[in-house]
Amino acid sequence: xxxxxxxxxxxxNLASLRxxxxxxxxxxxxxxxxxxxxxxHEGHLTLVRAARAQCDHVVASIFVNPTxxxxxxxxxxxxxxxxxxxxxLEAEGVALLWAPDAAAMYPDGFASSIRVEGVSExxxxxxxxxxxxxVATVVCKLFNQVQPSHAFFGAKDYQQLxxxxxxxxxxxxxxxxxxxxxxxxxxxxxxxxxxxxRNRYLSxxxxxxxxTLPTAMRAAIAQIEQGDDPSDSLDGLHAALLAGGFDSxxxxxxxxxxxxxxxxxxxxxxxxxxxxxxxxxxxxxxxxAVG
Ligand code: AMP
Numbered sequence: 027x028x029x030x031x032x033x034x035x036x037x038x039n040l041a042s043l044r045x046x047x048x049x050x051x052x053x054x055x056x057x058x059x060x061x062x063x064x065x066x067h068e069g070h071l072t073l074v075r076a077a078r079a080q081c082d083h084v085v086a087s088i089f090v091n092p093t094x095x096x097x098x099x100x101x102x103x104x105x106x107x108x109x110x111x112x113x114x115l116e117a118e119g120v121a122l123l124w125a126p127d128a129a130a131m132y133p134d135g136f137a138s139s140i141r142v143e144g145v146s147e148x149x150x151x152x153x154x155x156x157x158x159x160x161v162a163t164v165v166c167k168l169f170n171q172v173q174p175s176h177a178f179f180g181a182k183d184y185q186q187l188x189x190x191x192x193x194x195x196x197x198x199x200x201x202x203x204x205x206x207x208x209x210x211x212x213x214x215x216x217x218x219x220x221x222x223x224r225n226r227y228l229s230x231x232x233x234x235x236x237x238t239l240p241t242a243m244r245a246a247i248a249q250i251e252q253g254d255d256p257s258d259s260l261d262g263l264h265a266a267l268l269a270g271g272f273d274s275x276x277x278x279x280x281x282x283x284x285x286x287x288x289x290x291x292x293x294x295x296x297x298x299x300x301x302x303x304x305x306x307x308x309x310x311x312x313x314x315a316v317g
Contacts (some may be wrong), residue, residue: 059174095158238270
């Protein structure tokens with residue numbers, strides 16, 4: 027695995043990769059991009075495996091993007107373990123690791139930002155002002171820097187995936203560079219908690235309590251699917267999270283799976299339950315299909 031820390035190194039390495047088509051065919055090599063902030067776990071590695079299965083070469087990025095963190099968020103505390111992450115990516119067959127520092131990503135004088143309206147508003151967009159502007163801007167830069175044929179994102183960050191898909195459509199990023207934005211289902215711990223780099227902030231007691239999140243979500247979904255009034259089930263979910271040890275609930279909402287518009291009842295189109303809740307200083311998010 028090659029590692030690039032500067033845009034020049036990245037471009038040189040990409041040129042060599044593009045020249046070598048994995049299957050020995052005449053068509054240009056396909057490149058799958060897996061953007062991450064590092065502190066890798068099985069969720070990230072599942073994205074890498076999906077990329078390997080679909081593309082000739084995998085490029086992973088590790089960049090703890092300062093512009094998607096709010097002033098009182100965990101930017102400084104966010105776990106950084108480049109050597110360990112690098113070994114994990116190499117073992118998964120990643121061809122190229124793009125690991126710029128903040129100065130390489132945002133050189134002096136950097137002055138641009140991308141705002142995706144609609145799907146970025148509400149939910150995490152409301153709890154974390156500016157977060158999705160930071161995500162959209164850095165992901166657009168990653169697409170332009172790497173020019174992948176495919177890009178892989180986790181459904182764990184459901185609203186993020188919706189924002190990226192909208193941006194790619196609006197800004198014509200999906201062709202010719204990114205032909206496909208692929209959402210990969212959430213990878214969970216055996217007890218159901220969605221894997222997250224932030225789970226390591228939890229004390230053993232909080233980690234046990236955190237299981238309430240997927241358990242209470244499944245219970246609410248079963249009620250809604252049986253025909254209960256969703257607002258009663260969401261109230262029950264909120265109460266169950268607080269009773270289970272969560273300190274507050276940012277949101278627990280039933281939404282249209284595509285538009286992320288709130289739903290008061292199940293209709294013909296796919297629905298999704300989105301939740302964000304805080305336990306101690308840690309904010310956990312999860313989402314599941316409904317119906
Ligand atoms: P992050 O490093 O948290 O920015 O995540 C990088 C990518 O991994 C994003 O596309 C996430 O949605 C995805 N991801 C994080 N956790 C999981 C998980 N438990 N299952 C699937 N994908 C995940």
